[in-house]
Amino acid sequence: MNVKRDIIVDTTSKKMMPIILAFGLYTMIGSKGAGGGFQGGCIIAAAFILHSLIFGFIEGRKKIPESWNTFFKSFGLHLYCGCGLLSIIASNFVAEFLNYSAFWPIANLVGTHEARAMQVELIIEVGIGITVFAAFVSMFYDLAWKDDDELEDEVIK
Amino acid sequence: MNPILGELTPFVAVLTPAIASLLILISYKNPNIRETWTILATIVTFTLVFSMVPKILDGETMEFVLFEIIPGIEFAFKVDAFGMIFAITSSSLWILVSLYSIGYMRSLEEHAQTRYYFCFAWAIASALGVAFSKNLITLFVFYEILTICTHPLVAHEESEEALAAGRKYLLYLMTSGSFLLAATMITYVLVGSTDFKAGGILSLDSASEIFLQLLFVCYILGFMKAAYMPFHSWLPTAMIAPTPVSALLHAVAVVKAGVFGVVRIICYIYGIELTSSLGLGIMLAAWVSFTVIVANMLAIGEDNFKRRLAYSTINQLSFIILGVSLLSPMAIMGAMMHITFHGYMKITLFLCAGAIAVVTGKKLVSELSGVGKQMPVTVFAFTIGAVGMSGLPPVAGFIGKWYICLGAVQSAEIFNQPIFLTFILVVIIASILDIIYLLPIVKSAFFENPKEEIENKEFGRRLYFFMLVPLSITAIFSVILFIFPDIFSLIELAEVAVDEIYE
Amino acid sequence: MIEAIFEKFFQHYNFWAAVVIIFIGIYATIAKNNLFKKLLGLNIFQTGIFLFFISLGDIGSLETLGIGDATPPIIWKPAEERGYLYVNPLPHVLILTGIVVAAATTCVALALLIRIHKEYGTLEEDEIIELEAIRGD
Amino acid sequence: MINTVVEQFPALIVTTGVFSAFTILILGLLSRKICYYIVLIVTAFHFILSIFTLQHVLTKGRIHYWFGGWRPPWGIEYVVDELNAYSLIVILFLGLLGIIFAKRSVEKEIEERKLPTFYTVMQLLISGCCGVVVTGDVFNLFVLAEVASLSTYALIAIAGGKALRASYNYLILGSIAICFYLLGIGFLYAVTGTLNMIDMRIILQNLYENKMVHVGFVLVLVGLGIKAAVFPLHTWQPDAYTYAPSAVTLIMSTVVAKTFVYALIRLIFSVFTVNFLELYINAWNLVPWLMGVAIIVASILAYRQNNIKRMLAYSSIVNVAYIVLGISFFNSQWSLSGALVNILNHAVAKGCAFAAVGAIVYKTGIKDVGALAGLANKMPYTSGALLISMLTLIGIPPSAGFVTKFYLAIGCLEMQNYLMLAIILLGTLLTLAYFLRVIEQLYFREGNSTQKEEVPFSMLAPTMFLAILCLAIGIFWLTGIPLEFLKKSITSMGVIFR
Known part of the structure; x- marks a missing residue:
C-alpha cells in the first residue's frame, strides 16, 4: 500500500505496545486479590487494536489471526470453567462448582486455605483475561472489516 | 349369555x-x-x-x-x-x-x-x-x-x-361443543360431579331457579347436533x-x-321432577313442536332429494325430543324406541336415494318420475320407509308415534295440564305433512312415465348388488320391527330405562 | 416551601440524574428513526441504570436520611468519625457484570447494523421498511 | 457441601453447557461436522441429568446449591424445586428435539462455514435458558437471560434478509425489557439489600406497602412480559418467528418462550407473593381482562395472516395469554394448573407445528397458506403431524390442548368469571377458524403433483415424535396421575390455598 506513514506514530505505537501489554498483565494478575481479569483483558486487547489501527487491518490480522482469537476465546473460558468443574471432580462430587477449598491439585503446592484460594483465583483471572482480550479483538475486526466475510478469509490466506 | x-x-x-x-x-x-x-x-x-x-x-x-x-x-x-x-x-x-x-x-x-x-x-x-x-x-x-x-x-x-x-x-x-363444555363445567362446579344418574344430580339446592334454566338452555345449545330450529341449517x-x-x-x-x-340431560342430569318443576319440559316441547311443523313445511318445498330427506330428519329428531320433553313414562319410552325405528327407516330412505343417484345420476325429486320401473326393488324399499316416516302401520314408525301420543295423554294426567294434549295435534299434523312430501315421490316413481330417456349407467350396475342388499335388509327390518318390536329387546330395554328413571 | 423542595431535590441529585438519563435514553430508543441512534439511546438508557445502581451503593448519599455517612476505604478517617466503613461494593460488582452485558449487546447490535447496512444501504428505519415492501417476501 | 451427586446436576447442566459451547468453537476449527454431534450429545446428556434432578426433587425435596460454597445471601444460589425441575425438563427435551431437527434444516438454510458458530450459539442459548430456570438469584437470572437473549438475536439474524431487521427490533425491545428488569431489581435491592429470591421474599413481607416495591414489581413484570411476548408487549415476536431459520423458530417458540414464562411465574409467585398481589396491586384484576382481549385480538390477527409461520407466531401469543390468564387467577388451583400444564402442552404442540412447517419449507419452500394445496399427498407424515398439532392447539379432546382449556375453564368458574370462560371457548373457535384454512389447503385441495417426497428422517423423527406426544401428553394429564405433582409445583411456587 502506498499510504504515507508517519514515523512518530509508528515508533510511538511500537514502543508503547509492550508497555501496554505489561500493564494489562499487571492489572490482570499483579494485584493481590480478586478482580482485574476483565480490565486486564481489555487493556491487552487495546494494545492489539492500537497496533492494527496504526499498521492496518491486514498487518494486524497477520499478528493475530481469527483462528487464534477463536482458540483464545474458548481457552480462557475453559480455564475458568475448568477450574470450577475440577473442584467438583477433584472432590468426588462433594464440593460445589468453584469451591476453592476442594481444589486438590493446588492444595499440595501451597499451604494455607487462603493462599490456595488465591492461586485458583489467579488461574481464573487469567482465563477471564484471555477470553476478554480475544473477544474484544475479534469484535473489533468483525465490526471494522467493511468488506464481505468471504473476502476477509481470502485476504488472511 | x-x-x-x-x-x-x-x-x-x-x-x-x-x-x-x-x-x-x-x-x-x-x-x-x-x-x-x-x-x-x-x-x-x-x-x-x-x-x-x-x-x-x-x-x-x-x-x-x-x-x-x-x-x-x-x-x-x-x-x-x-x-x-x-x-x-x-x-x-x-x-x-x-x-x-x-x-x-x-x-x-x-x-x-x-x-x-x-x-x-x-x-x-x-x-x-x-x-x-x-x-x-x-x-x-x-x-x-x-x-x-x-x-x-x-x-x-x-x-x-x-x-x-x-x-x-x-x-x-x-x-355447540363449547356450550356443552361450559355447561358441563358449570355443573361440575355446582355439584362436584357430572355422572349420569337416573333421577338427576342437579337440584334446586345447587343453584337458583333462573340459573338452572339458563344452564338448561346452555345444555340444549350444546346439543346442537339434534338440529332443532333455528340451528338446523x-x-x-x-x-x-x-x-x-x-x-x-x-x-x-x-x-x-x-x-x-x-x-341424558333431561332424565339423568336434571331429572324429571326438576325439569317439570322448572317448567322446562313444556318450554322445550313448544320449541321443538315448532321445528316439527316448520321442518316438514320446508321439506315440501325442497327439490333436492337428499335435502328433502334431511328436513325430514330434522322433523323426526325434534319429534324424539318432543317425546322426551313430555316427561311422561310412555312418551319417554316412545322417544327412546323411536331412535332405533327412525334410524332404520331413514337409512332405508337415504340408501335408496343414494342407489338411485348412483344408477341413474338423478339427484332431484322432480326428475324421479318413472324410476320405479327401472329399479323396482329400490323404490319399493323407499315406499316402506316413506310409509314408516308418516307413522302409518305396518311400519315401525307407527309404534313410536303411538307411544308418544299416549305419552301426551299421560302427561296431561300426571301434571294435570290439558295443554299437553295439543301435542297430539302436532303429531298428527306432522304425519300428514310427512305424507304430503314423501308419498308423491313414490307415486311419480311408479306410475308416471319418465320425462326423458333413462340413461343406464353401467358402472353403477356393476356393484348395484352391494347396495341393494343393505337397503332391502333395512326395509325388511323396518317392517319386522313393527311386527316384533322386541327383536333387539328394544321394548324391554326402553322399559328398563324408563323404570330406572322413574324409580 | 420551595427551599424544602430544592433541598429534597439536591439531596438525591444523582438519582435525579439517573432518571433524566434513563428517560433521554428511552426517548431516543423509541422515537428515533435511525437504527444506530436507537442503539445509542439504548446505551444511554443502560448508563442511566448503572448510575442508579451505583448510587445505591454509595451509602453516603443516604447520610441525609439519617442513616449515617460512608467512607470509601481509600480515604482514611478516625474510627469515631466513620459511619460506615466503606461504600457497599456489591452494586459495583453487579454493574461491572451489567457493563459486560451491555457491551455484548452493543456489539451484537453493531454487527447487525453492519449487516443491515450491507443489505439495504441505509439505516433509516422507514426507508428499510419501504425497501422490504418493494422486495416482497 | 453436597450430599448426593444429583444435587450437582442443575449447576452441571449450566456450566458444562457453557463449557461445551466453547469447546465446539475450538473443535469447529478442526472439523465442522463434529460440532453438531457435540451439541446433540451434550444436550441429550443434560436431558438425562434433568430427569434425575426431577426424580430427586420429587423424592427427597428441593435442591439448594451454593456456588463456590458461599452461603446465600452472599453467594449465588441455585434452587431447584418441582416447578424448576419440570420447566428444566420441558426446556431440555424440546431443545434436544430442536437440535435433532436442526441438522438438515440448518445445512440447507445456513452457509457451511457458519455452522460452528451456529452450534456454539445454539448451545449457549440452551444453557442460558437452563440457567434462567434453575437460578435462585434475581441478578443471576438477568445475566443468564441476557446470555439466552443475545444468542437468540444472533440466531435469528443468521437467516439474513428481513430477519436482520426482525432481529434488530427484537434486540432493541429485548434490551429495553431486560433494562426494565434490571431497574426493577435495582429498586428491590435498594429496599431489601439482597438479591437472593428466597431472602428477598422474606424481607419483602414487611415492605409490601413501600412504593419502591410497587415500582419494582411493575418494572419486573413489564420487562419479563416483553421477553415472554405477553399480549400488548408482543410486537417483536411475529417478525422474529417468521424470518428466523426454521430450526431457530422451533427452538425459540419452545425453549426461549417457555423460559421467560417460567421466569415470570417465578418472580410473581416466589419473590412477590400472592398476598402482595391481592392486597396491594389492585390493577392485577385487570390482567385477566387484558388476556381476554389478547386471546381475541391475537386470534383475529392470526386469521388475517397468509404466512403460515406468522400465523403460528400469533397463535403463540394466544397461548402465552392462556398461561398468563391462568396465573392471573392465583386463587384457583385449577387455573394455576392450567397455566403450568400449558407450558408443556404449548411447547410440544407449537414445537410440532413449527417442525412440520420447517419440514415443508425445507422440501418445497412454501411459506404461504394458499400454496399448501395438496401437500397431504406429497408429504403425508409431515402433514399428519401438522394436522395433529393444530388439533391440539385448537383443543380437541383428548389432545394436550384440551387439558389446558379444561383446567382453565374450571379455574374461571371457580373464580365465578363466566365471561372469561366464554372468551376461552371463543378462543377455541377462533383458533379453529384460522387453522381450518390450513387444514383445508392441506387435505381438501388438489395439488400439482402427487409425487411422494418426505423430508429426511432426522427431521421427520422429531416431528412425528412431537405429534405423538401431543396426544400422549394429553392422555397422560387426563389420567389424573400428575395431579399430585401439579399440586406440589403450585405449592413450591409459594401459593397457599385457603
Missing part, C-alpha cells in the same frame, strides 16, 4: 372401530384388505355390543373406569339400557352401511377412500363412546371427536361447495356428503348423539 369380555366390553367395543381405523390407514394400498378390516370391525363391534344386552335386561349396569381426570370426574364407561338402545342402533346399522359404502364408493370411483373409511370408523367409535359414557366429560370428549372426524366426510367432495359446507358444519357443531348443507355418510351419520350416529344428549 354373559358379556364376552366382562367389564371391559364397553371399552373394547369403543376401541374396536378405533383400532380398525388404524388398520385401514395402514392398508391403504390394497382396497380389498382395507374393506375387509371395515367389515370385520363392524361384525366384532356389533357382537360385543349385543353380548351386553342380557345383562342390561337383568337391570344391571356395567361400569368401567379408565382413570380419574380430576376429583369427581372420571373418564369412565357405563352401559345402561338407554345407552344400549343407541349403541345397538349405530353398530347394527354400521354393518349394512359399510357394505353399502363399498358398493357406492367403488361405483363412483371416489377419491380418498382411505380417509373416508378411516373417518367413518372413528365416527362410529365416538358414537359408541357417546352411548357408553358414564358422565358428561366422557360424553363431551367423544362428542368433540365425532364432530372433528365427520368434517372430512362432509367435505369429502373437495369442491368449493363441499368445503363451505364443511366450514358451516364445524362452525355450528364446534360452537348445517344439516341440509351437510347433505353434500356421500350418501352413506348422510345415511349413517346424519340420520343416525351424529344427529342421534345430539338427541341422546338431550335425553
Whole structure:
C-alpha cells in the first residue's frame, strides 16, 4: 500500500505496545486479590487494536489471526470453567462448582486455605483475561472489516 | 349369555372401530384388505355390543373406569339400557352401511377412500363412546371427536361447495361443543360431579331457579347436533356428503348423539321432577313442536332429494325430543324406541336415494318420475320407509308415534295440564305433512312415465348388488320391527330405562 | 416551601440524574428513526441504570436520611468519625457484570447494523421498511 | 457441601453447557461436522441429568446449591424445586428435539462455514435458558437471560434478509425489557439489600406497602412480559418467528418462550407473593381482562395472516395469554394448573407445528397458506403431524390442548368469571377458524403433483415424535396421575390455598 506513514506514530505505537501489554498483565494478575481479569483483558486487547489501527487491518490480522482469537476465546473460558468443574471432580462430587477449598491439585503446592484460594483465583483471572482480550479483538475486526466475510478469509490466506 | 369380555366390553367395543381405523390407514394400498378390516370391525363391534344386552335386561349396569381426570370426574364407561338402545342402533346399522359404502364408493370411483373409511370408523367409535359414557366429560370428549372426524366426510367432495359446507358444519357443531363444555363445567362446579344418574344430580339446592334454566338452555345449545330450529341449517348443507355418510351419520350416529344428549340431560342430569318443576319440559316441547311443523313445511318445498330427506330428519329428531320433553313414562319410552325405528327407516330412505343417484345420476325429486320401473326393488324399499316416516302401520314408525301420543295423554294426567294434549295435534299434523312430501315421490316413481330417456349407467350396475342388499335388509327390518318390536329387546330395554328413571 | 423542595431535590441529585438519563435514553430508543441512534439511546438508557445502581451503593448519599455517612476505604478517617466503613461494593460488582452485558449487546447490535447496512444501504428505519415492501417476501 | 451427586446436576447442566459451547468453537476449527454431534450429545446428556434432578426433587425435596460454597445471601444460589425441575425438563427435551431437527434444516438454510458458530450459539442459548430456570438469584437470572437473549438475536439474524431487521427490533425491545428488569431489581435491592429470591421474599413481607416495591414489581413484570411476548408487549415476536431459520423458530417458540414464562411465574409467585398481589396491586384484576382481549385480538390477527409461520407466531401469543390468564387467577388451583400444564402442552404442540412447517419449507419452500394445496399427498407424515398439532392447539379432546382449556375453564368458574370462560371457548373457535384454512389447503385441495417426497428422517423423527406426544401428553394429564405433582409445583411456587 502506498499510504504515507508517519514515523512518530509508528515508533510511538511500537514502543508503547509492550508497555501496554505489561500493564494489562499487571492489572490482570499483579494485584493481590480478586478482580482485574476483565480490565486486564481489555487493556491487552487495546494494545492489539492500537497496533492494527496504526499498521492496518491486514498487518494486524497477520499478528493475530481469527483462528487464534477463536482458540483464545474458548481457552480462557475453559480455564475458568475448568477450574470450577475440577473442584467438583477433584472432590468426588462433594464440593460445589468453584469451591476453592476442594481444589486438590493446588492444595499440595501451597499451604494455607487462603493462599490456595488465591492461586485458583489467579488461574481464573487469567482465563477471564484471555477470553476478554480475544473477544474484544475479534469484535473489533468483525465490526471494522467493511468488506464481505468471504473476502476477509481470502485476504488472511 | 354373559358379556364376552366382562367389564371391559364397553371399552373394547369403543376401541374396536378405533383400532380398525388404524388398520385401514395402514392398508391403504390394497382396497380389498382395507374393506375387509371395515367389515370385520363392524361384525366384532356389533357382537360385543349385543353380548351386553342380557345383562342390561337383568337391570344391571356395567361400569368401567379408565382413570380419574380430576376429583369427581372420571373418564369412565357405563352401559345402561338407554345407552344400549343407541349403541345397538349405530353398530347394527354400521354393518349394512359399510357394505353399502363399498358398493357406492367403488361405483363412483371416489377419491380418498382411505380417509373416508378411516373417518367413518372413528365416527362410529365416538358414537359408541357417546352411548357408553358414564358422565358428561366422557360424553363431551367423544362428542368433540365425532364432530372433528365427520368434517372430512362432509367435505369429502373437495369442491368449493363441499368445503363451505364443511366450514358451516364445524362452525355450528364446534360452537355447540363449547356450550356443552361450559355447561358441563358449570355443573361440575355446582355439584362436584357430572355422572349420569337416573333421577338427576342437579337440584334446586345447587343453584337458583333462573340459573338452572339458563344452564338448561346452555345444555340444549350444546346439543346442537339434534338440529332443532333455528340451528338446523348445517344439516341440509351437510347433505353434500356421500350418501352413506348422510345415511349413517346424519340420520343416525351424529344427529342421534345430539338427541341422546338431550335425553341424558333431561332424565339423568336434571331429572324429571326438576325439569317439570322448572317448567322446562313444556318450554322445550313448544320449541321443538315448532321445528316439527316448520321442518316438514320446508321439506315440501325442497327439490333436492337428499335435502328433502334431511328436513325430514330434522322433523323426526325434534319429534324424539318432543317425546322426551313430555316427561311422561310412555312418551319417554316412545322417544327412546323411536331412535332405533327412525334410524332404520331413514337409512332405508337415504340408501335408496343414494342407489338411485348412483344408477341413474338423478339427484332431484322432480326428475324421479318413472324410476320405479327401472329399479323396482329400490323404490319399493323407499315406499316402506316413506310409509314408516308418516307413522302409518305396518311400519315401525307407527309404534313410536303411538307411544308418544299416549305419552301426551299421560302427561296431561300426571301434571294435570290439558295443554299437553295439543301435542297430539302436532303429531298428527306432522304425519300428514310427512305424507304430503314423501308419498308423491313414490307415486311419480311408479306410475308416471319418465320425462326423458333413462340413461343406464353401467358402472353403477356393476356393484348395484352391494347396495341393494343393505337397503332391502333395512326395509325388511323396518317392517319386522313393527311386527316384533322386541327383536333387539328394544321394548324391554326402553322399559328398563324408563323404570330406572322413574324409580 | 420551595427551599424544602430544592433541598429534597439536591439531596438525591444523582438519582435525579439517573432518571433524566434513563428517560433521554428511552426517548431516543423509541422515537428515533435511525437504527444506530436507537442503539445509542439504548446505551444511554443502560448508563442511566448503572448510575442508579451505583448510587445505591454509595451509602453516603443516604447520610441525609439519617442513616449515617460512608467512607470509601481509600480515604482514611478516625474510627469515631466513620459511619460506615466503606461504600457497599456489591452494586459495583453487579454493574461491572451489567457493563459486560451491555457491551455484548452493543456489539451484537453493531454487527447487525453492519449487516443491515450491507443489505439495504441505509439505516433509516422507514426507508428499510419501504425497501422490504418493494422486495416482497 | 453436597450430599448426593444429583444435587450437582442443575449447576452441571449450566456450566458444562457453557463449557461445551466453547469447546465446539475450538473443535469447529478442526472439523465442522463434529460440532453438531457435540451439541446433540451434550444436550441429550443434560436431558438425562434433568430427569434425575426431577426424580430427586420429587423424592427427597428441593435442591439448594451454593456456588463456590458461599452461603446465600452472599453467594449465588441455585434452587431447584418441582416447578424448576419440570420447566428444566420441558426446556431440555424440546431443545434436544430442536437440535435433532436442526441438522438438515440448518445445512440447507445456513452457509457451511457458519455452522460452528451456529452450534456454539445454539448451545449457549440452551444453557442460558437452563440457567434462567434453575437460578435462585434475581441478578443471576438477568445475566443468564441476557446470555439466552443475545444468542437468540444472533440466531435469528443468521437467516439474513428481513430477519436482520426482525432481529434488530427484537434486540432493541429485548434490551429495553431486560433494562426494565434490571431497574426493577435495582429498586428491590435498594429496599431489601439482597438479591437472593428466597431472602428477598422474606424481607419483602414487611415492605409490601413501600412504593419502591410497587415500582419494582411493575418494572419486573413489564420487562419479563416483553421477553415472554405477553399480549400488548408482543410486537417483536411475529417478525422474529417468521424470518428466523426454521430450526431457530422451533427452538425459540419452545425453549426461549417457555423460559421467560417460567421466569415470570417465578418472580410473581416466589419473590412477590400472592398476598402482595391481592392486597396491594389492585390493577392485577385487570390482567385477566387484558388476556381476554389478547386471546381475541391475537386470534383475529392470526386469521388475517397468509404466512403460515406468522400465523403460528400469533397463535403463540394466544397461548402465552392462556398461561398468563391462568396465573392471573392465583386463587384457583385449577387455573394455576392450567397455566403450568400449558407450558408443556404449548411447547410440544407449537414445537410440532413449527417442525412440520420447517419440514415443508425445507422440501418445497412454501411459506404461504394458499400454496399448501395438496401437500397431504406429497408429504403425508409431515402433514399428519401438522394436522395433529393444530388439533391440539385448537383443543380437541383428548389432545394436550384440551387439558389446558379444561383446567382453565374450571379455574374461571371457580373464580365465578363466566365471561372469561366464554372468551376461552371463543378462543377455541377462533383458533379453529384460522387453522381450518390450513387444514383445508392441506387435505381438501388438489395439488400439482402427487409425487411422494418426505423430508429426511432426522427431521421427520422429531416431528412425528412431537405429534405423538401431543396426544400422549394429553392422555397422560387426563389420567389424573400428575395431579399430585401439579399440586406440589403450585405449592413450591409459594401459593397457599385457603
